[in-house]
Amino acid sequence: MKKKNQQFRENLTFPFLFQPTFEEIQAGFEMKGRWNPLFFKNDHPIVLELGCGKGEYTVGLAKRNPEKNFIGLDLKGARLWRGCKTVEEEKIPNVAFIRTSAEFLEYIFGEAELSELWIAFPEPHPQKAKSKKRFTSPHFHRRYRNILQKEGIIHLKTDHPDFYHYTREQIAMEGHLLLAEYNNLYQEDPDEVVKEIQTFYEQQWLRKGRTISYLRYRLNSECYNRPYCITTNIFTEHFRKLQDDN
Template identity: 45%
Template sequence: MGKNKIARFEENKVLPNVFQPTREEALNNYPLKGNWRKDVFKNDNPIVLELGCGKGEYSVGLAKAFPEKNFIGIDIKGARFWFGAKEAHTSGMNNVAFLRTQIELIEHFFAENEVDEIWITFPDPQIKYRRTKHRLTHPDFLDRYKKIMKKEGVVHLKTDSEFLHGYTLGYLQGAGHDIITAHHDIYGAPEYEPGTPLLREIQTYYEQLFSAKGKTITYIRFRIK
């Protein structure tokens, strides 16, 4: 393990906007479950999650643009989201936090109706059939999201994977979920839906890499029924 990564792990331990519970803590009534607004953000504003947040660009970018909302970036790789956590802390941003955990445990960290919105930005598409259940838009994951989201909560999927885009769109249509909008190329399409929040303006590290290689960036916004 490189010295820089070790240093990031150590700094994450003291950053006030980073939470790193153990699996045991997650499974035994995690104290922040149902209390993120009261105990972390000190307000009653909506909560937005970014799943697989990587370096946290979307969490921080959205938090800057929407100070009236609370954002939580979630990833198992703390050395990555350190970048976002450090920027947010240095900038004095009080509406963004980071949670180090596996997304499979998400319902242990948030109570029913606690989450207003979820962003899934450039997840591993898990193309191999034996990895199907690891796709973040697999029905098992959607069931987890439904447990913690408000009834009218919205999920955003932004990906360079045409496979994952197609898989998700097909499943949502077949299962009767509410597809609000879907774009097969957010940069190539002439139309730009006004209601879509900063879809082009915020780019993750991976989005920049993919776009530089000429890969198409897709987007779906939907509600889980």
């Protein structure tokens, strides 16, 4: 606990880590729609990693693509600390992190502000009652549509076969454009960057012989045109989780 508290204190010192408060989210987060002019100071495409954990993908992609800006989003401050330390130590200029819930995406990013979205090893939520929480559910797809550019791309990497097939079914049913699919990533030949960057847990799973799958797709522009509204109880639940993590 002492180490974790130290990490939380250090998180407050990172200029590239944003931790919006309840009041800031409700009043209108100042970075929404203005990440490039206010933080990155350029007009490069912005790529978001959702549920970035320790930031391995956010950092790895940023180092390989200096012509793009990268933002890692996660709810857990201790995980984000590791990514922040790497950015600080290696002086990586095109990275930001934000500690918040994925439920707040449209309160954090403006319309069509993102060019790509990475979802690496998300929680599969196999229970039917929690299907809405899956990051590739219609619930989230509709909201990605609001913050992704029309030609924006979604990348999914997972070790969970049921989640892979669930996402594949959603793509087909909702009429999204499938750009690439690899049911067994490391026995096929995709773009090298998909295999080059590996999270800590991905390396463990590979050693255990698990199959890693990958999908790349573009959302159907006819879907999900309605704005998303967050209810008060969602705000309350989100900030309760933040307090529990401190």
